[in-house]
Amino acid sequence: MVEWAVLGSPDNYAFIDGTNLFLSAKALGIRIDYQRLRVYLRENLRVGVAYYFVGYVEENHGLYANLEQAGFTMVYKSISRAQDGKVKGNCDAELVLQAMIDYSNYHQAVIVSSDGDFGCLVRYLNENGKLRQVLACSRQGCSHHLRTAAGSKVAYLEGIRHLIEARNAVEGEPHRDGTLRHSPSS
Numbered sequence: 001m002v003e004w005a006v007l008g009s010p011d012n013y014a015f016i017d018g019t020n021l022f023l024s025a026k027a028l029g030i031r032i033d034y035q036r037l038r039v040y041l042r043e044n045l046r047v048g049v050a051y052y053f054v055g056y057v058e059e060n061h062g063l064y065a066n067l068e069q070a071g072f073t074m075v076y077k078s079i080s081r082a083q084d085g086k087v088k089g090n091c092d093a094e095l096v097l098q099a100m101i102d103y104s105n106y107h108q109a110v111i112v113s114s115d116g117d118f119g120c121l122v123r124y125l126n127e128n129g130k131l132r133q134v135l136a137c138s139r140q141g142c143s144h145h146l147r148t149a150a151g152s153k154v155a156y157l158e159g160i161r162h163l164i165e166a167r168n169a170v171e172g173e174p175h176r177d178g179t180l181r182h183s184p185s186s
Contacts, residue, residue, distance in 0.1 A: 018054035024137035055089015108132035116143030
């Protein structure tokens with residue numbers, strides 16, 4: 001583990017668009033090990049607080065508990081279901097609001113999303129020296145508007161895949177109850 005006396009305290013905050021992260025990673029075939037992602041955020045981006053925004057679906061309770069156990073601060077939004085049964089629970093406004101509520105509490109912010117709707121937040125943070133990084137899944141899947149707002153402060157999960165992905169075919173994938181599979185060496 002990295003010594004904080006050398007790097008300084010983990011005084012950055014991460015604001016994670018959970019649904020965007022999950023769906024974008026899935027589209028790329030990346031199976032995220034959320035414990036490894038949390039370690040990456042802490043050790044490489046000095047993230048102390050990592051908010052994970054998601055629409056609350058009762059069937060995913062076990063997964064949410066494991067995200068909390070991995071060190072994420074869960075922020076839930078009530079969902080609604082469309083007539084076709086699809087879940088609607090967009091958390092964009094909650095993420096932006098939380099980033100502004102906590103603005104004076106963090107040194108810099110890490111925004112984890114590929115969604116161009118966060119362009120105005122990212123631009124504001126960047127212009128005021130408060131943007132550490134935008135972490136999107138891939139360049140192709142990341143909104144041009146978001147990339148422009150972030151400038152040189154955008155990175156991609158596909159570039160750190162080896163650091164955050166489950167180590168084998170079953171590790172890191174959720175069991176039916178939502179718990180994550182990990183090998184003893186994880």
